[in-house]
Amino acid sequence: MGGGDRVRVVVVDDHPVFREGVVRALTSSGQVEVVGEAGDGRSALAMVEELRPDVVLLDHSLPELGGQAVAHAIVRDGLPSRVLFLSAHAESSVVYQALEAGAAGYLSKESRREQIVDAVVACAEGRNVVPPDVAAGLVSEIRLRSRRDAPVLTPREREILELIAAGRSLPDIAKHLTLGLTTVKTHAQHLYEKLGVSDRAAAVAEAMRRGLIE
Numbered sequence: 001m002g003g004g005d006r007v008r009v010v011v012v013d014d015h016p017v018f019r020e021g022v023v024r025a026l027t028s029s030g031q032v033e034v035v036g037e038a039g040d041g042r043s044a045l046a047m048v049e050e051l052r053p054d055v056v057l058l059d060h061s062l063p064e065l066g067g068q069a070v071a072h073a074i075v076r077d078g079l080p081s082r083v084l085f086l087s088a089h090a091e092s093s094v095v096y097q098a099l100e101a102g103a104a105g106y107l108s109k110e111s112r113r114e115q116i117v118d119a120v121v122a123c124a125e126g127r128n129v130v131p132p133d134v135a136a137g138l139v140s141e142i143r144l145r146s147r148r149d150a151p152v153l154t155p156r157e158r159e160i161l162e163l164i165a166a167g168r169s170l171p172d173i174a175k176h177l178t179l180g181l182t183t184v185k186t187h188a189q190h191l192y193e194k195l196g197v198s199d200r201a202a203a204v205a206e207a208m209r210r211g212l213i214e
Contacts, residue, residue, distance in 0.1 A: 007124040010036040010051060012044040012070070013059040013086070018109070022057065022086070025113040031121055041065025045073055053081050054124040057116075058103075060087035060094060068101045075102030082123045086116065095134055105129030151194035153212070160187050165204045165213050 009032050013019040019037060026032040035051050038044035042064040048056055056074065060067040071083040082104040087094070090108045098106055104123045107116060111131070119129040153161065163173045174184040192198060195206045207213045 006031055006033040007055055007120055008033050008035045008051070008053040009055045009057055009120055010034075010038065010044065010047055010053045010081070011057045012038045012041070012062065012067070014039045014062055015059075022116065026057075026117060026120065029113075029117040031117060039063075041067065041070045045070050048074060048079060048081050049077070052079065055104075055120050056081050056083050057086050057120060058083055060085055060089045060098065068098055071098060071101040071103050082126075084119055084123045084129060086111070090134060095130070099130075106134055107131065108134065151210075153191065153194065154187075156187055157191045157194070158212075160184065161191055161203065161207055162213060164188070164200050165207070 009026060011019055011023050011026070011034055013022065016039065019039070023034045023037060026034055035053055036047045038047050039062075041062040044056070044058070044062070045065065048070075056070075058067045058070060062070070065073075067085060067087070071085075074081055074083055083102065084105045084107065085095075085098050085103050086107045086109060087098075088109045090106075095106045105119055105128055107119055107129070108131075111119075115131070122129050159177070160173055163176065168176065170184050170188060171181055173179075174181040177184070188200075188203075192203055195203050195210075197203050197206050204213070
């Protein structure tokens with residue numbers, strides 16, 4: 001999008017009255033040109049492939065092909081359009097999945113017209129848009145998934161992980177726990193495998209990322 005150019009948008013929603021209201025709000029802003037409208041996911045994807053808009057303003061629940069599947073296809077096929085969800089579903093799990101599918105932003109249908117216009121422009125400029133009320137739930141969802149994805153460590157592996165995080169060497173840990181060095185190395189190796197890393201520093205970083213240690 002060049003400086004001064006209007007943002008080219010395709011609006012996708014299966015409720016005609018709501019879609020018309022959004023189109024009217026975007027067009028009246030003077031910053032946006034609505035180049036296409038669609039009421040289902042399959043038509044939307046075909047339209048995006050043909051028109052290559054800057055932004056696709058997309059509902060989550062759509063007939064034929066769901067919004068998340070449309071977003072995934074746009075990213076998978078390398079289309080230049082950025083996806084901004086405008087949905088009645090603002091549950092943190094739904095937002096997380098939409099962003100994971102490649103969306104650049106997520107708005108609630110309760111958003112004000114000015115918020116929608118600003119978000120469309122921001123997406124076209126390469127920014128990501130997640131309003132504070134949506135972001136708060138998203139942070140909780142990320143933490144929840146991080147704990148859910150955490151590997152199951154044995155009590156000994158967890159003890160060794162905490163000592164590694166405290167800066168102790170494996171020989172030190174062996175002395176501290178009155179274990180043989182070979183035994184400690186074996187526990188450490190199992191720990192690395194569960195975390196998908198190959199050394200102590202990476203193990204600590206990954207364990208912190210997954211919420212296994214503070």
